[in-house]
Amino acid sequence: MTNKIDTDMVKHVAHLVRLGITEEEAQTFSGQFTSIIDYFNMLNEVDTENVVPASDITNNKNVLREDVVKPSMDREEFLKNVPNREGGYVKVPTVLGDE
Amino acid sequence: MQLHNLTIREAHDMLATKKISSVELTQAMLKRAHDVDEKIKSYVTIADDVALEQAKQADDRIRKGERITPLTGIPFAVKDCISTRGVRTTCSSKILEDYIPQYNATVMDKLADAGAVLMGKNNMDEFGMGSSCENSAFFDTHNPWDLDRVPGGSSGGSAAAMAASLATFTLGEDTGGSVRMPAGFCNVTGIKPTYGRVSRYGLIALVSSFDCIGPMTRDVYDCATVLEAIAGHDENDSTTFNAPVPQYNKNLERSAKGMKIGIPKEYFVAGMEAGVESSIQEAIRTFEKLGMQIQEVSLPHTQYALPVYYLLLFAEASANLARFDGTRYGLSVAEKAKDVVDIYLNTRREGFGDEVKRRIMLGAYALSAGYYDAYYLKAQKVRSLIRADFETALASVDVLLAPTCPTTAFKLGEKTSDPLEMYLSDIYVVATNPAGVPALSVPCGFSNNMPVGMQLIGKHLDEKTLFQVGHAYQQETDWHKKLPSL
Numbered sequence: 001m002t003n004k005i006d007t008d009m010v011k012h013v014a015h016l017v018r019l020g021i022t023e024e025e026a027q028t029f030s031g032q033f034t035s036i037i038d039y040f041n042m043l044n045e046v047d048t049e050n051v052v053p054a055s056d057i058t059n060n061k062n063v064l065r066e067d068v069v070k071p072s073m074d075r076e077e078f079l080k081n082v083p084n085r086e087g088g089y090v091k092v093p094t095v096l097g098d099e
Numbered sequence: 100m101q102l103h104n105l106t107i108r109e110a111h112d113m114l115a116t117k118k119i120s121s122v123e124l125t126q127a128m129l130k131r132a133h134d135v136d137e138k139i140k141s142y143v144t145i146a147d148d149v150a151l152e153q154a155k156q157a158d159d160r161i162r163k164g165e166r167i168t169p170l171t172g173i174p175f176a177v178k179d180c181i182s183t184r185g186v187r188t189t190c191s192s193k194i195l196e197d198y199i200p201q202y203n204a205t206v207m208d209k210l211a212d213a214g215a216v217l218m219g220k221n222n223m224d225e226f227g228m229g230s231s232c233e234n235s236a237f238f239d240t241h242n243p244w245d246l247d248r249v250p251g252g253s254s255g256g257s258a259a260a261m262a263a264s265l266a267t268f269t270l271g272e273d274t275g276g277s278v279r280m281p282a283g284f285c286n287v288t289g290i291k292p293t294y295g296r297v298s299r300y301g302l303i304a305l306v307s308s309f310d311c312i313g314p315m316t317r318d319v320y321d322c323a324t325v326l327e328a329i330a331g332h333d334e335n336d337s338t339t340f341n342a343p344v345p346q347y348n349k350n351l352e353r354s355a356k357g358m359k360i361g362i363p364k365e366y367f368v369a370g371m372e373a374g375v376e377s378s379i380q381e382a383i384r385t386f387e388k389l390g391m392q393i394q395e396v397s398l399p400h401t402q403y404a405l406p407v408y409y410l411l412l413f414a415e416a417s418a419n420l421a422r423f424d425g426t427r428y429g430l431s432v433a434e435k436a437k438d439v440v441d442i443y444l445n446t447r448r449e450g451f452g453d454e455v456k457r458r459i460m461l462g463a464y465a466l467s468a469g470y471y472d473a474y475y476l477k478a479q480k481v482r483s484l485i486r487a488d489f490e491t492a493l494a495s496v497d498v499l500l501a502p503t504c505p506t507t508a509f510k511l512g513e514k515t516s517d518p519l520e521m522y523l524s525d526i527y528v529v530a531t532n533p534a535g536v537p538a539l540s541v542p543c544g545f546s547n548n549m550p551v552g553m554q555l556i557g558k559h560l561d562e563k564t565l566f567q568v569g570h571a572y573q574q575e576t577d578w579h580k581k582l583p584s585l
Binding site for chain 2: 005009010013014016017018019020021025029032033035036037039040042043044046048051052053054055056057058060063065073077078080081082083084090092093094095
């Protein structure tokens, strides 16, 4: 299986991770991604017919705790790093636009 | 004896017997950091005021006869992905360049409680993505043994700071070798603990199912001391083990005679630097001299560890780094944004470096419809096989022994143009993280005047055996005592 990752695919995944990229960057990434993904294709050699995927390596089962009210960080302190705010809110431009 | 070269144990003895004060020790370390770090560039931030304040508090504790610990008054530095309340925490990324956390990582609270003295924050590959520290958005860190060479990565600043005696201990973070690889390149002792042994709360996440905070120190004794202080269950990290933390230093002097060391045959193949291989062979002879039994073992899926590691890293990192969106903290590029998506696109374009961009895009690719089964799910299945390899091999021996890296430190700029070639330098260190097992890197010689490291890999939660074997080795050898001339 060889997958050429073309510039359209690069732009598609860039948009999925909300990353602005230029045409030139898309070109560079396309070549790099194709060779990296090609290297990963070696996993196809491994027989995983009856193998359960590893989703957890600690063997912990549902870790629960009592739902008890406790003091937490002060709201002013909590919002200290917010670049643009109004009152107790984080302020951003339009979320639902014309699209 | 110069103060900056003291081990934790030596410094503690001098502090406890009031031969020196923590303020004196801390001032000496800070002065050296300001003098020497011009050429090493291991610190992103040196926190003089915080350090001196904490040193005064430690001295008060000692003077008043309050409870002191082996770390009371000891100056340390941490990799800049560990949140420090009131001290800038950047992950060596432009996106967090001015970020000052409002809370401490659990490890920082534990070290503060122990009375240790925070000197500052160490440079790293941006968000831990790299093997040479060259992916820092700010500057390269130089290997104290040869300033033209890399310190390794991603905890390169923490390793270089130890090698150049710019802290008495440091904390790194190991997602796929990021403590062990730079420890090996810089002649430092460092451990990646069992996944879940040390709380990740307040660690800025790279791969949540791999990330492990681990100490970097002058010797195994110090490493055991620091791990004991930072390990343990944390209600803020539900993946931490609810198991007691052993008193690691109590086990150190026990003889290693009769214990079994497994040599994974897949790790000794073409491509290893001759001086690395001969150093490892010499180490094997030392272990035989200590009365340990050596036997060959097999980790049959070794060659697949690298693609499994990177695929899962890309996938988890793409999700973890979604939080850097320019609206709640960190860099925000909001001018001309007509909607909130514009803020995301512009902030992330300006805030992330190329390697971060590559990895989160590849992660989205591996997780996207049509490719999920072929890449992400396939990698999780092979991960199960890698984990089973370690369980099988470690069922018949006490520890595994392998080189930390196939070569010694490479030159700055040597591998930056080819991302895949850079990934291949991690070949011996990545497998332990998908498996979750602990691994200790210990200095074991020199090749072309550059340090060589070996790693001891152990069973789940069996750090005490790694320390015992590593300490026995350091009683027989003095590689770990060698210092670069600066």
